[in-house]
Amino acid sequence: MDIPKTPSGFDAAELSALLDGRWAGVRAEVREALAGLDLSPGDDLDTEAHRARTLEQLGMVARSGAIDYGFPAEHGGGGDVGGSVVALEMLPGNLSLMVKSGVQWGLFGGAVVALGTERHHERYLHDIMRLELPGCFAMTESGHGSDVQSLRTTATYDPDAGEFVVHTPHEAARKEYIGNAARDGRMAVVFAQLITGGKGHGVHALMVPLRDAEGRPMPGVHIEDTGRKAGLNGVDNGRITFDRVRVPREALLNRYGDVEPDGTYRSPIAGANKRFFTMLGTLIRGRIAVSGTAGGATKLALEIALRYGDTRRQFPRPGTDEEAVLLDYRGHQRKLLPALARTFALHFAQEDLVSTLHDVQGGGDERAQRALESRAAGLKALSTWHATATIQACREACGGAGYIAENQLAGLKADTDVFTTFEGDNTVLLQLVAKGLLTGYKDQFGDLSPLGMVRFVADRFVGAVAERTAARSLVQRLIAAAPGKDDEDVIFDRGWQLAMFDDREKHVLDGLGRRLRGAGSDDAFEVFNNAQDHVLHAARVHVERSVLESFVAAIDRCRDRDVAAVLERLCDLFALSAIEQDRGWFLEHERITPRRSKSITAAVNALCGALRPHAVELVTAFGVPRQWLTAPIATGAEERRQREMREHDTAPPTE
Structure with missing residues (x-):
């Protein structure tokens, strides 16, 4: 069959520029920032060593500045939401590192940016960006995954103490598959049903400490290790349950809903459904x-x-x-x-x-x-x-x-x-x-x-x-x-x-x-x-x-x-x-x-x-950073071609 003409050649640099697109500058900066770092995957290591190596590499990425794009400029970030997504795309050769980066800066940090207000930004963002506060995104539960609106973890406000009581009422409400939980996370954005004055106001997010400075679980916080997985074993997934854990009123990420000291609930969005979908939409x-x-x-x-x-x-x-x-x-x-x-x-x-x-x-x-x-x-x-x-x-x-x-x-x-x-x-x-x-x-x-x-x-x-x-x-x-x-x-x-x-x-x-x-x-x-x-x-x-x-x-x-x-x-x-x-x-x-x-x-x-x-x-032309292409069958392709040509030239004749 005759098809429309295909050129015999093309300008590869022009194609690469088109593929790099609107965030070509971000792609170039990330390639340069990561080029000298040893970010090779640790799939050959045992679980603990793999996790330790991934955390060490996460620190290298933090120090390189390659993850700052999505954070507000007034807090040291780049104020570039699109750039933050593109930057993560540049880590395909070490997917444990990519996922752990996504948990720390995309999910945990992103939730603080999107759902918190200035008091949270001022208190947490610098430490999140620099990995001084490793964190988790605790949404999924054993009984509810995709159905986030039906989560069972509760956050009940106690006006006498000015605190929320975060609680796992039964096993199905246990937080499940949570990245950074089993080993490294010290704080979690916890999604829970907000209750004040005996009335529920739907799912909200709170900052809940998981571990102290020495890495020990906080009182009332119970953490289990999910263990080995089919892949991504550099990520420390875990399960979390809360036994009446108390956090201050200010722990509520209150951009879309807040609780006054006396327990009065206020929100700029009328209607629980609309408020829920608006909150979730910011985490897209x-x-x-x-x-x-x-x-x-x-x-x-x-x-x-x-x-x-x-x-x-x-x-x-x-x-x-x-x-x-x-x-x-x-x-x-x-x-x-x-x-x-x-x-x-x-x-x-x-x-x-x-x-x-x-x-x-x-x-x-x-x-x-x-x-x-x-x-x-x-x-x-x-x-x-x-x-x-x-x-x-x-x-x-x-x-x-x-x-x-x-x-x-x-x-x-x-x-x-x-x-x-x-x-x-x-x-x-x-x-x-x-x-x-x-x-x-x-x-x-x-x-x-x-x-x-x-x-x-x-x-x-x-x-x-x-x-x-x-x-x-x-x-x-x-x-x-x-x-x-x-x-x-x-x-x-x-x-x-x-x-x-x-x-x-x-x-x-x-x-x-x-x-x-x-x-x-x-x-x-x-x-x-x-x-x-x-x-x-x-x-x-x-x-x-x-x-x-x-x-x-x-x-x-x-x-x-x-x-x-x-x-x-x-x-x-x-x-x-x-x-x-x-x-x-x-x-x-x-x-x-x-x-x-x-x-x-x-x-x-x-x-x-x-x-x-x-x-x-x-x-x-896609420009996958060269450090990720390590497969001998790919990196040795040209050498193998030349060797096979030489061997073919000197091969004995066949009968």
């Missing part, structure tokens, strides 16, 4: 960071596998004595190059998401904040699932070498596996995306029960889709200019690809709306539960459409003709491989014919062949 940075760091690990894995595949030889070519390079096999290209194209697409979508976070966070626009939360949930789900699938494909593509620890892929696989469930289980997150699509979120966060949601669907889902599509002028221009559907080369037309993604999303949403419309008060849960497959598909196709549009917008920003042309082919590969992957839906709904389905498969094959010569250069 952690979820976005997980998406970005999953992308960083995916890029590293792809670079290892592609460098290896570009030099490893296997089986002679017919009629010659020369063995073929793995990456010349179409099956090998199929394993890695569509994944590389999707990684590019997700990179640009992540860049757009971080920009939105930076511009929207704290701006007071509730509608924009809700949209941000939905996008963050969806992209986190797709990015982490993509990381899991791609790292596994990279491991297989490297054969037995991919299973050897020194070649990094086994560690990357183990350390990223939990990304699909922490900072929100992916299935639950896609339900959140679907709920946002269907309801547009109620203005006052009223009835969010299944019945309330179902009743709201019928009137709102069509309007939500119309509003969502109205602002996409570039996309609409491309769709309007698409050639007729019977045109032989239409599958390479960007407008046709966008229309396919857009039409699929609208159709899936329309069908879901019809399925839910007839639900009543006595069967709402059952109706919604029975439609889970449809709900999750609706969310997936919505996010995938958004990712494609981010890729298209990035190409539009590119001013280098050859770079843009290579990106065009990568975008073709992403779009067409996505259609191929969901071809069952497109065929069942008569969006493509069987003949066109075969043409799409042929096009994916042809695009893999056209992009194969550029594969290593493309993945290198």
Whole structure:
């Protein structure tokens, strides 16, 4: 099959600049700041030594200043929310260090910034930034993970003492999986049901000391070590229970709700539901960071596998004595190059998401904040699932070498596996995306029960889709200019690809709306539960459409003709491989014919062949810091190529 022309070469520096994007300066500064530090992972160590090494490395990162971007400028930070997320992306080669950094500065420090007021900032932020106060983010409980609103830990105000009593009423209320808890944390942001005057006011956060200066648990604080995990063993996860632990009234992070000395509760936000979702919305940075760091690990894995595949030889070519390079096999290209194209697409979508976070966070626009939360949930789900699938494909593509620890892929696989469930289980997150699509979120966060949601669907889902599509002028221009559907080369037309993604999303949403419309008060849960497959598909196709549009917008920003042309082919590969992957839906709904389905498969094959010569250069353009690329199968690629060429030249003739 003939495909649009792919340049024979391109300016790699121009592509790297485009990929570095809005925070190119932050990426460059972090690369420089970390370059001379020994941040190598300690996966070969026992648990205690690994944890000690990770804490030591955390101190190096703190002293380098690479984590200061997200903290307020008046307290010594950079005042750059987007920069703080990007900085974490630069640690893909030591994911225990990345996660521990995220806990300390993203979750613990971020919660103090977002939920606290000046008294908390003044008292805690300097010590948090410099790692003089190691901390935890104690939200998840044994009985409630994703359902944060139903947490059972209590914080009951005692007006006579002017203190809150933090208590774990039963085992299901135990704080679970808490990073930094088992060994290093001295303070925790604890999420609990706030009770004053016998009345509950929903979940709030308090600063609760865990250990004294000598590292001993504080009275009433009981800590258990979670022990060894499938990965991330440099992170000291633990379980925490509180036995009537008293903290002063000022320990309440009181930006959105405060308690007067006499026990009177005050909040600038009316309504417990709205207050809860507003508080949680300020903590969205952690979820976005997980998406970005999953992308960083995916890029590293792809670079290892592609460098290896570009030099490893296997089986002679017919009629010659020369063995073929793995990456010349179409099956090998199929394993890695569509994944590389999707990684590019997700990179640009992540860049757009971080920009939105930076511009929207704290701006007071509730509608924009809700949209941000939905996008963050969806992209986190797709990015982490993509990381899991791609790292596994990279491991297989490297054969037995991919299973050897020194070649990094086994560690990357183990350390990223939990990304699909922490900072929100992916299935639950896609339900959140679907709920946002269907309801547009109620203005006052009223009835969010299944019945309330179902009743709201019928009137709102069509309007939500119309509003969502109205602002996409570039996309609409491309769709309007698409050639007729019977045109032989239409599958390479960007407008046709966008229309396919857009039409699929609208159709899936329309069908879901019809399925839910007839639900009543006595069967709402059952109706919604029975439609889970449809709900999750609706969310997936919505996010995938958004990712494609981010890729298209990035190409539009590119001013280098050859770079843009290579990106065009990568975008073709992403779009067409996505259609191929969901071809069952497109065929069942008569969006493509069987003949066109075969043409799409042929096009994916042809695009893999056209992009194969550029594969290593493309993945290198992501700019993963060189200190993280340690796998001998990748770092010794060129030397191995030269050695194999010499051996081939002197090899004895075969009979």
